[in-house]
Amino acid sequence: MLKIGVLGGGNGAFITAADLALRGFNVNICETPRFERNIALAKEKGKIKLEVRGNLPIKSGFAKINKITTDIKEAVKDRDIIFVVVPAFAQKIFAEWGAEIFSPEQIIVLEPGNFGGSLEFAEILKKKCVNKKLPIFVEFECMIYSGFKNDSGSVWVSGYKKNLKVATYPGEFINEIFPKLISIYPDLEKASNVLETGLSNTNATLHAPILALNSGWVEHKDKNFLFYWEGCSPAVARVAEKIDLERLLIGKELGINLISTKDIIIKWYEYQGAKGNTLYEVLSKNPAYEWDYAPKTFQHRFFLEDVPYGMIPMENLGKILKVKTPLITAIIEIASRLTNQDLRSEGRDLRSLGLQDVCKEKLLERVRIGV
Amino acid sequence: MLKIGVLGGGNGAFITAADLALRGFNVNICETPRFERNIALAKEKGKIKLEVRGNLPIKSGFAKINKITTDIKEAVKDRDIIFVVVPAFAQKIFAEWGAEIFSPEQIIVLEPGNFGGSLEFAEILKKKCVNKKLPIFVEFECMIYSGFKNDSGSVWVSGYKKNLKVATYPGEFINEIFPKLISIYPDLEKASNVLETGLSNTNATLHAPILALNSGWVEHKDKNFLFYWEGCSPAVARVAEKIDLERLLIGKELGINLISTKDIIIKWYEYQGAKGNTLYEVLSKNPAYEWDYAPKTFQHRFFLEDVPYGMIPMENLGKILKVKTPLITAIIEIASRLTNQDLRSEGRDLRSLGLQDVCKEKLLERVRIGV
CATH class of the missing domain: 1.10.1040.10 (N-(1-d-carboxylethyl)-l-norvaline Dehydrogenase; domain 2)
Incomplete structure (x- = not known):
């Protein structure tokens, strides 16, 4: 089973980490030290409480998280896929923070991409790590869950999107990457490129x-x-x-x-x-x-x-x-x-x-x- | 005392007619036959009930109106000043309806003018009555009262604007006309032209x-x-x-x-x-x-x-x-x-x-x- 890193400390990041952990994935979650309060309670308990409202294909429960940390090296090390689940204005911050830590073999998923998220992310990595091969990026057209965080230890979720579209950047790698993505979210669909997911x-x-x-x-x-x-x-x-x-x-x-x-x-x-x-x-x-x-x-x-x-x-x-x-x-x-x-x-x-x-x-x- | 005609059958026309009649002016009010229902009750009773809310320089009461009619000839005849108190989109209708009835000696007040009301009014009269001298127009920058009509026989008013600006069209007649206007509304102020009132x-x-x-x-x-x-x-x-x-x-x-x-x-x-x-x-x-x-x-x-x-x-x-x-x-x-x-x-x-x-x-x- 793929090892997952989640970057972010808001609604989306917490729901992603909790749902994937409850479904058996090994999950790390990492917030920036500046916003450590966002993960304080979860870090103390080592888990996140997920409450599902409505008839969704996911389960409520207490999700045990492998690592809850503000150390990006520790969070990203040995992960196959890294979900960056932050608002678009924070993508840049995480790109710069992780630039020298991400490896070219890792897949970086921007959830959502917003328009041009992967282009910006790639540019930042390229500038910081000249001559290094870039990872392949994935953009989700939107966040897969809809829900809110109550405190730093618990979240609820009331929507889960089926048939959500995803694209890779560069676009030509979609067929190579897609099987890994649907091993995590089986309902995903392919988009033609990141212009389609962005728009x-x-x-x-x-x-x-x-x-x-x-x-x-x-x-x-x-x-x-x-x-x-x-x-x-x-x-x-x-x-x-x-x-x-x-x-x-x-x-x-x-x-x-x-x-x-x-x-x-x-x-x-x-x-x-x-x-x-x-x-x-x-x-x-x-x-x-x-x-x-x-x-x-x-x-x-x-x-x-x-x-x-x-x-x-x-x-x-x-x-x-x-x-x-x-x-x-x-x-x-x-x-x-x-x-x-x-x-x-x-x-x-x-x-x-x-x-x-x-x-x-x-x-x-x-x-x-x-x- | 000036004889007043009021054209219109909405909030503003009713409050204007009622206030001026209660202050001793001889007032006619005229609505189009199509909207006769707007004046039906007042016509039956021969008066309008005006209720003042708040500390305004006007009085509540039952205002006796000289004529309440859908006959524009009857309403406009022998009037010194005609107040057209209708929304801007209805000004054109009243201009066309009255074009051959208004006399050059009458003053036509658009309350409010909105942008270009008097220019449009003058154009319509000019086209319909070639070679006839045009009346002088007056634009109020806004309606002087703020209030609402309850039914076709009664209105309430909660605002009365002091220092409201007025202009004539053509603008050069302002000093000639202004004394007549302040004999009706003593708080009015002069604007430089109808662009100022319109804007x-x-x-x-x-x-x-x-x-x-x-x-x-x-x-x-x-x-x-x-x-x-x-x-x-x-x-x-x-x-x-x-x-x-x-x-x-x-x-x-x-x-x-x-x-x-x-x-x-x-x-x-x-x-x-x-x-x-x-x-x-x-x-x-x-x-x-x-x-x-x-x-x-x-x-x-x-x-x-x-x-x-x-x-x-x-x-x-x-x-x-x-x-x-x-x-x-x-x-x-x-x-x-x-x-x-x-x-x-x-x-x-x-x-x-x-x-x-x-x-x-x-x-x-x-x-x-x-x-």
Whole structure:
């Protein structure tokens, strides 16, 4: 059985480590020393409590973790696959931290990749370790679980995505790597390349517009609301659908056959009961979202991650491909003001990936054969 | 004492008619036959019930109206001043309806003007009555009252704006007309021209962003909220402030010294208790807004009037004057999707006023001397 390393200390990292450990894998988990508090309780107990809500193909339990540590050398040593389960803005930090420690034989999985995550990761490793062969990267189109962390020793999970797409970077290694991936997650599907996984990121099409269009409610000191079930009203869903159309057109121009966010959600969660003919119908009653309350602040990854690492690359690509993206631009402008940050200057636009002047053909070649 | 005609049958027209009649003016009110139901009860009783909430310089009472009618000839005959108190999208209807009935000696007051209301009104009269001298028009920067209609026989009012600005069209007649206006509303102030009143429209800077950024809440079937007191959270107000900055820059480029929306609200409502250092502070506790619940639909004048007759002219002017308006554009895009209408193709952009190719100097000349 493959040996697994999980980097990160948030919701996703904890659920990943706990689920895989409960399924019999040998798992290490590693957080940066700066955020040691994120793993303090689990480290003390040597285990993570996982609570499953709903009818998921995973089990609740106390998961025994091999190593819970802030020492990346110890965490990464002898691991076959390393899952980097952190928000996009933290991928860079882990890439730099692990650059000289990862070995070329290890597989590095970015879960999710967000747009261009593996390209950025590879660039950092290349710069830090000149002449060293790079590992192969994998991008998940989204995080496979949906859930939250209660404290540093326990998590709950209410959604588990089936048929999630994955791609390798460089893309030509997918057939070589895929069997290992499905030995861990049997429901995964192959995507054509990391542009497909990057552009299939439903976080980017959903989180920012739903949050922006519920701003007064988000800041109300006494009133909470369910993010999808209440926040995604019919008209809010129409805005998200229009953003989704802009995304689909970008994919079409790149020759990538993307499917709609509505159909992605059904594909992932149909077995949990997701259904409907419109995005509104699907989101507002999806059992996987029953527990998802809206954040009470705009300083949250729904803006700070999903705009700079999702919507801004889409806006950039739109310009290169001459696809108009008026609603994507509108949400970027509004989110920048709601957060009081210039989100365009942060994060990962094509310029930061060295792709600002690239044409469609070069871009497709780059994701196929790598740097 | 001046004889007054009021055209319209909504909140504003009823409050205007009732207040002026209670203050001793002889008042007619006229609604179109199509919307006769708007005046049915008042017509039967011959009066309107006005209820004042809060400490306003106007009185509650049963206001006896001279004529309540759907016959515009009867309503307009022998009137010195005609107040057109309708949403911007209805101004055109009343202009065409009354074109051959208004006399050049009458003053036609658009309350509010919205951007370009008097220019459009004048164009319609000119086309319908070639060779006839045009009346002088007056634009109010906003409606002087804030309140709502309960049924077709009664209204309540919770805000009365002091120091409201007015301009004439053509602009050069302001000193001639102003004494008549302040014989009705003593607190009015002079604006330099109808560009100043049009661009001082706080409805355009506030209504659409606050509504858009509370969309999920608006559509929630059980949950209402106070539009300004709850819907205008600190971050929502920041978005409105940025829109306001774009508006102020347009004014600056035109050589018009606009003041901020925050300062306008304080100027109008300070005597009622409005105060604060930020737009959020001013709006979220303004006593004049204590009763203002948010609409439960997007098919509402906050979008259907304030976007096409407020934000779109601002976006147009921005292009002519090379002032960037990213947030105005963002709200137009989102409102178009929330209403499922192409709001740019409706209403009153500069093209529909024959001003698409106009330069700054021509525009200023036009509002000074008229068509």
